[in-house]
Amino acid sequence: MPDYQLTVNGRLRTVDGEADTPLLWVLRDTLGLTGTKFGCGQGVCGSCTVHLDGKAVKSCQTSLREAAGHTIVTVEGLSKDGTHPVQQAWLAEDVAQCGYCQPGMIMTAAALLKHKAHPTDGDIDEAFADHVCRCGTYPRVRKAVLRAAGGAK
Amino acid sequence: MTSRREFLKVTGAAGAGLVLGLHLEAKPRPGEAAGAEFRPNAFLALRPDGTVRITVPKTEMGQGVRTALPMALAEELDLDWSRIEVVNANPGPDFKSMQTGGSTSVSSTWTPLRKAGAAARQMLVAAAAAHWKVDAQACSTGNGFVLGPGDRKLGYGELAEAAAKLPVPKDPPLKKAGEYRLLGKRMPRFDGPAIVTGKAVFGLDVRRPGQRFAAVLRCQVPGGQPKAWDETKAKAVKGVKAVVKVPTGLAVVADSTWAAFKGREALAATATWDEGAGKEFSSTALEAQMRTALTGPADEARKAGDAEKALAAAAKVMEAEYAFPYQAHATVEPMNATVQVQAEGAELWTGTQSPNRAQSTAAAALGLKPEQLKVNVALIGGGFGRRLGTDFSTEAAQVAKALGGGPVQVVWNREDDLRHDLHHPATLHRMRAGLDAAGGLSAWAHRIAGPSILRSWMGGQKSPAMASAEANGALDIPYAIPAIKVDYAEVEAPTPLGWWRGIEIVPNVFARECFLDEVAHATGKDPLRLRLDLMGNQVIVRFGRDEADIRRLKKVLRMAAEKAGWGRKLPAGRGLGLACHAYDGRTYAAEVAEVSVEKGQLRIHKITCAVDCGFVVNPAGLEAQVEGGIAFGLSALFSQITWDKGRTVETGYHDFPVLRLADMPAIDTVIVASAEAPSGMGEPPVPLAIPAVLNAVFAATGKRIRRVPVSSDSFK
Numbered sequence: 001m002p003d004y005q006l007t008v009n010g011r012l013r014t015v016d017g018e019a020d021t022p023l024l025w026v027l028r029d030t031l032g033l034t035g036t037k038f039g040c041g042q043g044v045c046g047s048c049t050v051h052l053d054g055k056a057v058k059s060c061q062t063s064l065r066e067a068a069g070h071t072i073v074t075v076e077g078l079s080k081d082g083t084h085p086v087q088q089a090w091l092a093e094d095v096a097q098c099g100y101c102q103p104g105m106i107m108t109a110a111a112l113l114k115h116k117a118h119p120t121d122g123d124i125d126e127a128f129a130d131h132v133c134r135c136g137t138y139p140r141v142r143k144a145v146l147r148a149a150g151g152a153k
Numbered sequence: 154m155t156s157r158r159e160f161l162k163v164t165g166a167a168g169a170g171l172v173l174g175l176h177l178e179a180k181p182r183p184g185e186a187a188g189a190e191f192r193p194n195a196f197l198a199l200r201p202d203g204t205v206r207i208t209v210p211k212t213e214m215g216q217g218v219r220t221a222l223p224m225a226l227a228e229e230l231d232l233d234w235s236r237i238e239v240v241n242a243n244p245g246p247d248f249k250s251m252q253t254g255g256s257t258s259v260s261s262t263w264t265p266l267r268k269a270g271a272a273a274r275q276m277l278v279a280a281a282a283a284h285w286k287v288d289a290q291a292c293s294t295g296n297g298f299v300l301g302p303g304d305r306k307l308g309y310g311e312l313a314e315a316a317a318k319l320p321v322p323k324d325p326p327l328k329k330a331g332e333y334r335l336l337g338k339r340m341p342r343f344d345g346p347a348i349v350t351g352k353a354v355f356g357l358d359v360r361r362p363g364q365r366f367a368a369v370l371r372c373q374v375p376g377g378q379p380k381a382w383d384e385t386k387a388k389a390v391k392g393v394k395a396v397v398k399v400p401t402g403l404a405v406v407a408d409s410t411w412a413a414f415k416g417r418e419a420l421a422a423t424a425t426w427d428e429g430a431g432k433e434f435s436s437t438a439l440e441a442q443m444r445t446a447l448t449g450p451a452d453e454a455r456k457a458g459d460a461e462k463a464l465a466a467a468a469k470v471m472e473a474e475y476a477f478p479y480q481a482h483a484t485v486e487p488m489n490a491t492v493q494v495q496a497e498g499a500e501l502w503t504g505t506q507s508p509n510r511a512q513s514t515a516a517a518a519l520g521l522k523p524e525q526l527k528v529n530v531a532l533i534g535g536g537f538g539r540r541l542g543t544d545f546s547t548e549a550a551q552v553a554k555a556l557g558g559g560p561v562q563v564v565w566n567r568e569d570d571l572r573h574d575l576h577h578p579a580t581l582h583r584m585r586a587g588l589d590a591a592g593g594l595s596a597w598a599h600r601i602a603g604p605s606i607l608r609s610w611m612g613g614q615k616s617p618a619m620a621s622a623e624a625n626g627a628l629d630i631p632y633a634i635p636a637i638k639v640d641y642a643e644v645e646a647p648t649p650l651g652w653w654r655g656i657e658i659v660p661n662v663f664a665r666e667c668f669l670d671e672v673a674h675a676t677g678k679d680p681l682r683l684r685l686d687l688m689g690n691q692v693i694v695r696f697g698r699d700e701a702d703i704r705r706l707k708k709v710l711r712m713a714a715e716k717a718g719w720g721r722k723l724p725a726g727r728g729l730g731l732a733c734h735a736y737d738g739r740t741y742a743a744e745v746a747e748v749s750v751e752k753g754q755l756r757i758h759k760i761t762c763a764v765d766c767g768f769v770v771n772p773a774g775l776e777a778q779v780e781g782g783i784a785f786g787l788s789a790l791f792s793q794i795t796w797d798k799g800r801t802v803e804t805g806y807h808d809f810p811v812l813r814l815a816d817m818p819a820i821d822t823v824i825v826a827s828a829e830a831p832s833g834m835g836e837p838p839v840p841l842a843i844p845a846v847l848n849a850v851f852a853a854t855g856k857r858i859r860r861v862p863v864s865s866d867s868f869k
Contacts, residue, residue, distance in 0.1 A: 018391055018411075025411035029366065034358035035351020037534070038410070039485045040567040044806045047485055075351035087349040094341045094773050097781055098215030099348035100355055100486045100534030125815035132806055134485050134535045135215045136784025137777070138817035 004068035008033070009077025015064060023067045024048045024059040027074060035075040035103050039132065046131030049104035050074045056111035058130070075103035078110060086110045089148035097135035105131055109145045118149050163317050164196070170313035171199040173273055173321070174247070196247075197226060197269055199277075203297060203310030205232055210242045211262070212253040212506050213344065214536030215781070216835045217774035220343040221259055222266060224770055228335045229270030229328060232309075233297035239343055241530040244508040244523075251508040251530075254541055254652070256740065256833025259770055263831050271325035273316070280315040281307050330768070330828060339773035344532070356504035356531040359491045361560035365394060367552050368413040368564060370420050371402035373572060374799035375648050377428040379403055387420035396420060397555035401544075404552045410564050431647030432799040436479065439579060439604075439796070442644045446602035447474070447583040451640035452617035454624035455696070458636030460587075463596035467587030471675060473668055475582040476860040477660035478793035481809055482577075482653055486534020487570045490549035493560035494519060499526045501550065504533035506540040514543045515550035537654040537785065542575045544649075568804040575651025576794055578604040582627075582664035587636070592676040594687065596636040599627045599665060605643045606657065609650035615643055621697050626658030626840060627665055629696035631706055631735055632687035648796070654785050655839030658736065663861065666732035666844035671857060680731060680848065681714050699738030705765050706735045709825060710743040713763035716823050717745035723853075726751055727758075730848025732841040739832035741765040741825075744783070746818075746845035750854050753865045757787065757818040757846055765825035766832045772824060778834040779822045786842025788812040793862045 004015050008031060015026055022041075027033040027050070036059055039047030043061040050059045051073040078084045082091075086109045096102045105128070112119055112127040119127070124145050133141070164174035174196055196208040207226060213219040219239045227234060242248045274294055281299035282289040284307070292301045297309050330337070347353040372378060384396040387405055392412025397404045403424070405416035464470055490503035492515065499521055505511040508530050509523075516526040533540055545565065553559035565573070580603035587596030607622045608615065620641040621628065628639045653659070673680040688710075691703035710733045714720075719729060726749050733743035747759045762779050769775050788811045795802040803809040847858050850868070858867050 021409075021411050025409055029409040029411070032360060033351075034354070034360065037355075037485070038357060038487070038564075040806055041414075042567060042805045042807065045485060045567075075349075079350075082346055082350045090349045091341060091345050094339075094345065094777070096215075096342055096345055096348045097217070097777055098213075098486075098533060098535050099344060099353050100484075100532075102348050103351045106349060128814040131814065132485055132811050133814075134483060134537070134785070134788075134811060135777075136781035136812070136817070138784065138812075138814040139780050139820055140777070141814060 004064050006067050007071045009073055017064050019065040021064045022060045023062040026064050033074050033076055037100055047101045047104040049107040051111055056108045075106055085148045089144040093140045093144040095137050095140040095144050097137055101133045105141055113149055170201045171317040173197045173269055199309050199313040201310050201313055203308050204236050206238045206240055208240045208242050210248050210251045211258040212530055214533035218258045220340055221770045221774055222262055224335050224340055225263055225266040226270040228333055229267045230274045231294040244512045244528050253506045256835040259831045260833055267327050271327055272322045275322045275325050276316040276319045277309055277312045279319050280312045336770055340771050353532055355486055355534045357486055357489045359502040361493055364560045364562055365406050366410040366413045367404045367406045367561050368417040369402045369404045370417050372426050374428040374432050376431050377426050380425045380427045383423040387416040390416040390419055399551040399555055401548050428799055434647050434796050434799045436796045443581040443602040446642035446644050447581055447600050451642040452620035453640045454620040455628035455637055455639040460596045460598045460636040460638035463636035464587040467595055468590040469588040471586045473584045473859055475664035477580050479579045480577040480653055480789055481571050481574045481794050482537045482539035483811055484535030484539055488545035488565040490546040491562040492549045492553035494553055494558040501526055502529045502531055503546045504531045504540055506536050507543055511543045511546045514547045518547050518550035519554050538652040542651055571803050571809055572801050575649050577653035578650050580660045584664055584668040586672050594634050597634045598638045600640055602642045602644055604646035604650055606650045606652055623657050626661030630665055631703055633689050633691055655836045659840045662734050662840040663843045667847055670848040681719055701735035701738035705741040706733055709741045709763040709765050712823050713743040713745045713761050717761035726853055728849045728852030730845050730852055732844035736837035740837040742837045744841040744845040746849040748846055748849040748853055750868050753868045759819040761821040762838055763823040765827055766834050767827050767829035768831045769824055770831055775834050776822045779838045780820045782838030783820055783842045784812050786839040790843050791862050
């Protein structure tokens with residue numbers, strides 16, 4: 001099997017794997033980064049969202065070949081100690097219920113705010129269109145995004 | 154209550170600090186005998202270093218038990234919240250009947266947890282008083298310390314050893330509500346920091362040295378078996394280590410999840426199946442059978458007066474059929490379990506709502522006694538009743554056994570999860586109402602036809618005993634109508650069934666509250682007024698084994714209506730609808746939905762929900778349960794599982810839609826202040842969402858929708 005190189009949470013990693021392996025499974029099974037979650041494998045639930053060169057992507061729909069040579073950030077690498085503004089806003093709004101879909105939501109929120117410092121409700125609707133939270137944390141997700149953007153108390 | 158048994162005991166060994174074993178259990182039903190033997194099933198450990206470990210027998214699945222239960226104990230003990238560690242119990246001799254469901258976690262543990270905290274506090278104070286040679290009355294506690302006269306101060310950790318040697322007080326006094334520091338305050342979720350940093354460990358995140366991953370190729374028709382297959386191509390997939398036959402199908406075992414999935418795909422292309430007895434099952438055929446059963450024989454679940462006679466004598470009879478489909482739990486974390494068997498012992502890691510049954514069924518599959526299998530309860534990425542089932546953990550044990558021990562993690566994908574769910578079954582409802590000459594409601598008949606969840610779960614023959622479970626939400630209709638008949642006709646289905654958040658109460662309350670709305674409009678009465686009038690002056694009403702205080706239901710209904718602005722003038726195309734229910738006679742809830750329908754598009758703007766669940770331990774947790782319960786209920790308005798040729802048509806979130814952020818209405822939660830004992834909040838908001846919305850759709854459009862799921866065609 002060929003070797004692929006990618007930067008994950010600031011570390012250059014060499015992965016010996018099949019080209020078509022989704023990045024999700026490279027992260028979870030090869031690199032042991034289980035913060036990125038498997039929800040559907042069909043690209044429609046958002047649980048596996050990570051950053052690729054700063055953009056939110058679904059790691060279940062991104063192959064190892066596509067990820068190679070790029071910079072990946074997962075929820076574990078968003079901040080050293082949970083102090084990223086989005087993580088802090090998530091705690092302040094007490095968003096999580098079961099918590100399973102939340103790392104993906106947090107990664108989407110962080111990418112959204114990087115590109116749009118003051119998102120509208122419509123921007124938030126659009127950014128989270130591909131996310132599923134079966135516990136129904138949505139009202140708090142919206143509040144947390146606005147809080148992280150400095151637009152809400 | 155407390156004299157029923159000794160419920161607290163020092164159980165720790167010397168040097169362990171103060172370890173108290175306590176017994177948590179459901180409130181006994183009237184006349185139920187209490188056991189005599191003391192078996193602690195929760196533990197409080199005050200360690201010499203001042204840290205505190207609380208072992209809870211309830212599974213966290215998003216409902217907040219790992220926050221609410223420790224709050225009750227920490228309140229009475231005046232603990233330092235930042236030094237608490239919460240541990241999930243392992244089923245075994247100390248924890249014999251762990252189960253999380255039915256919205257009972259707080260109500261069943263609230264009193265004993267507080268008593269344990271109060272007893273430990275009293276022991277720590279006594280130990281400090283003896284040390285200082287002062288009167289215990291002169292001492293107080295705060296934030297993990299005992300405080301004595303003249304700035305004396307000792308940490309609980311320092312006192313734990315001495316306290317453990319003292320007798321355990323039998324009936325320690327509890328704080329009065331006005332003295333609470335934690336209870337009733339908004340407490341953030343205990344696991345929040347672990348969740349937002351990706352450190353929280355769910356079942357699927359368990360990693361053991363040398364762990365393999367397995368995907369099981371199952372027949373698409375539940376119960377079917379592989380007839381023939383060729384393993385060559387599956388084994389040629391890089392990373393695939395083995396293919397083993399297990400009772401549920403063929404397990405492809407690999408060194409990564411992806412390789413297991415790919416191997417399974419290769420294997421699937423070669424397999425032929427014996428699809429078994431369920432291969433012809435279809436939703437269409439089931440619906441025809443249910444319709445026949447709507448007028449055939451049935452088992453009675455509630456009888457008041459003679460409904461048939463009253464209907465025959467009525468000036469006018471209204472009749473309608475309501476339909477609710479099969480539904481899936483669709484938890485975001487798919488089913489999974491990890492099993493390892495080695496000489497030193499066997500272990501199972503899984504997110505389960507039924508740890509003891511997971512233990513006994515997996516142990517049996519491994520040929521072990523339950524006590525030979527250690528079960529580690531992981532965080533649950535969504536339960537909603539699905540993880541009361543132990544099919545997936547038993548399957549993992551079977552795979553581990555076939556492999557000679559593991560460790561192996563069996564991973565379901567989304568399609569497996571929808572196809573092999575323990576689905577909530579479809580029902581049809583025949584509703585009849587008799588009206589007298591003045592338009593008064595003189596008779597009510599509610600016939601439910603559908604597969605029985607209880608029988609799918611318990612096995613056995615058809616029995617009239619199923620009726621009261623399957624008619625929950627219908628039989629406890631809170632309206633004083635002179636003649637009421639609620640009955641249930643079982644229609645068999647070959648698919649495994651299970652309870653789902655809100656259980657049978659969801660379809661039954663949907664039919665009941667929408668049909669009552671029909672009666673209101675047909676008789677020219679305001680739907681709120683009609684409900685309040687029909688509840689009348691009733692006080693405590695007994696329904697089967699539950700009893701409800703109708704005054705509390707009236708109160709939440711009034712509050713929700715008032716907060717939502719019931720009766721105000723709305724623009725054309727916009728409407729308000731309401732629904733209410735006393736859930737298991739314990740939690741009272743009412744919801745008012747505000748919706749609009751434009752160009753065939755339904756928009757749900759807002760849902761106002763008033764609840765009375767007794768004393769609210771954690772208002773932040775309660776609000777989350779209301780928001781989440783409504784989201785779950787509204788999802789069901791748009792989703793269904795359809796059966797064709799014995800298999801589900803739906804295979805993922807693309808065709809089994811779950812509510813998304815953009816569709817989430819604003820939620821306004823109104824909490825009734827109450828000093829009554831806490832009840833439960835996980836499920837009560839769920840069943841009201843659909844009827845409130847569909848009654849609002851009628852108010853907005855004049856269109857009565859009696860069938861779930863809705864589509865844009867429903868509003869034409």
